[in-house]
C-alpha cells in the first residue's frame with residue numbers, strides 16, 4: 253500500500269500519489285482539478301467516449317479525469333453516489349492503490365495521480381485523475397481502420413497474462429479498455445471495481461469478456477472490423493506463453 257496523503261479540502265478529501273506526480277514531473281494536483289466542471293467550463297478538455305465521464309486534459313499536463321458512476325448509460329445524479337464505508341474502501345482509494353501496484357510490477361497502465369471523495373451524508377461521489385497515455389487510441393478504434401498484425405494480438409495476450417500473473421482481475425476487460433499508442437505499445441486502462449484476487453478460476457472469464465466485446469463490436473460495425481479467429485488464436489498464444497519481459501514493460 254502506498255500512502256495517499258488524504259487531505260480535507262472543504263467537502264472533499266483529496267488523495268495524492270505524490271510519487272506518481274513526481275514521475276510525471278508535475279506538482280501535486282489542485283483540488284479543483286478533481287472536478288469535471290473546472291475543465292468543461294474552461295474548455296481545457298473535452299468530454300470523451302465511454303460513458304461520457306472521462307475528460308481528456310492537455311494543459312497544464314496530459315491527464316484524464318474520470319468521475320465514478322454505476323455503469324450503463326448513466327445520466328442520473330444518484331447513480332454517481334456510493335455508500336461510504338471508510339476512505340480505504342472508496343473507489344478512488346482502491347483504484348489508485350491498484351494502479352500503483354501494477355505500475356510497480358512493470359505493467360503498462362497509466363500513473364494514478366490523485367483522487368477525490370466528496371461526502372454527502374452516508375454517501376459519497378468520487379473521481380480519479382490519472383496520466384493520459386500519449387498519442388494513443390483504443391484498440392477498438394484502430395481495428396475499425398486497419399488490420400493489426402498477429403504479433404500485436406499476441407502482445408495483447410501477453411499483457412493480459414502479466415496482469416493475471418500478479419492476480420489482478422479486470423472487471424471490464426473490453427476492447428475499449430485496451431489502448432495502443434503510436435509506437436504500437438499496448439496499455440490497459442479503466443480499473444474501477446478491479447482488484448487482486450486469489451485463485452485462477454476467474455481468469456478465463458476476463459478473456460471471454462474481451463472476446464465477446466470484439467464480436468459485439470464486429471456485429472455492430474457497418475464496415476470491415478479487423479478481427480478474426482486467427483487474431484484471437486494469436487492472442488491466446490500470447491496469453492499461454494508469457495515471456496519474462498515484453499516490449500510493453502516500462
Ligand SMILES: Nc1ncnc2c1ncn2[C@@H]1O[C@H](COP(=O)(O)OP(=O)(O)O)[C@@H](O)[C@H]1O
Pocket residue numbers: 300301302303304305306316318362382383384385386388389390428429431441442443
Ligand atoms: N489514461 C488514459 N489515457 C488516454 N486515454 C484514456 C485514458 N483513460 C481513458 N481514456 C479514454 O477515455 C475513454 C473512457 O475512459 P475509461 O477509463 O475507460 O472510462 P469509462 O469506460 O468508465 O468511461 C477510454 O476508452 C479511452 O478512450
Ligand SMILES: [Mg+2]
Pocket residue numbers: 302428429442
Ligand atoms: Mg472504459
